[in-house]
Amino acid sequence: MKPRVFIDGEAGTTGLQIASRLMARSDIDLLSIDEAKRKDADARAAIMKKADAVILCLPDDAARLAVSLVENPNTVIIDASTAHRTSPGWVYGFPEMDRGQRAAIAASARISNPGCYPTGFIALVRPLIVSGLLPPDWLVTVNAVSGYSGGGKPMIAEFETRETQDSFRIYALGQTHKHTPEMKKHAALAHAPMFLPSVGRFAQGMIIEVPLMLWALPKKPKRAAVHAALKAAYQGETFIKVIGLAEGDALKTLGAEGCNDTNRIELYVFGNDDQARLVARLDNLGKGASGAAVQNLNIALGLEESAGLAG
Incomplete structure (x- = not known):
């Protein structure tokens, strides 16, 4: 049966x-x-x-x-x-x-x-903590933008009926958001991250960014070491793709909708050996x-x- x-x-x-x-x-x-x-x-x-x-x-x-x-x-x-x-x-x-x-x-x-924002955040941060490159008590910031479908029917109606004229909106301004306990626990952090969510005038798709000052970390890892930790964590996975450094460096911009209608997460490590921008892109309605x-x-x-x- x-x-x-x-x-x-x-x-x-x-x-x-x-x-x-x-x-x-x-x-x-x-x-x-x-x-x-x-x-x-x-x-x-x-x-x-x-x-x-x-x-x-x-x-x-x-x-x-x-x-x-x-x-x-x-x-x-x-x-x-x-x-x-x-x-x-x-x-x-x-x-x-x-x-x-x-x-x-x-x-x-x-x-x-999992929540949509935590999925991208945990995918980026947990492997670095497990590998020892990022201390669990490090003060982590996460910047993110999602399509308006992430707000459910009320937000969809608000944007699609032009009830709001906003093209971009930040929210959770009081630094309370229901996703942060989930992020802290499952990323294996000692403290909740500083979470800066936003929504744009596009239906679905999202980008999650975690900036890291590599020079300030105790082990002072280079960008390649951060990338290698992510690649090792998701080796052989069907739905998580760690984009190569050269492939990422060839990009001038990165849109939020590139993984729409898939169950895929793309992970990028942009920047240089002093400052890295860790980026996850996924469909907020998919993965x-x-x-x-x-x-x-x-x-x-x-x-x-x-x-x-x-x-």
Whole structure:
């Protein structure tokens, strides 16, 4: 029997993207709920009881409630909200983060899908901490810009109906953002990074930047050493591509939309031997959300990891 999958919150931006990646699949059965019953707890609990895996595309409080509706502890839950990304008992759904992460995901029935900004940030920073090039207590800054689809339906409507005339906007000005605890924990930092997010007038795609003063680091690594640490960390990975130094140096500019409609992350090390600009580019709706959920689903159900995903 094919595994049965239910998306709770299918009508939202992330849910629609996940559904589009699963609908054509012949190796799963995608369960649906009557539109009139999408907020009916009893109806949702009944369909979850039939499912082998449930993907939650809900606000945090609603996701916590949804988890309580799942009676079978063996039903795989993949939560795309922020609710469980640092919670005990939940495995962080970033398969490439560590050598043992895939096995942990495969063995778990409770998987938290990473945030889009943390995905790029962790991909850049964690290998440098693990390799000893970056001290865990270093004061790290991350600058990032995302397409407006990252703000869900309200922000999409705001930009597409021209309710706002902003072409570029910074936010989280009080230095409180729900992604920073996730960044700190899973990048293995001693302190939360200084996070400077922004949104632009483009629908999807994103760039995450981490600037490093290489001369100030204790080991004073050269740019090539930083690049080598990233390359070693993701050797053989399908969805993370570390761009060669020469290839990166040939670029004059880098747009945010180059990985759109894929599950790919591109990592770059720009700059020189004194100052490096570490850059991650990905689709905030792909590897930053829906693509990651499908990848985690594939691993958790023992299916081909790249099924339904564009590299």
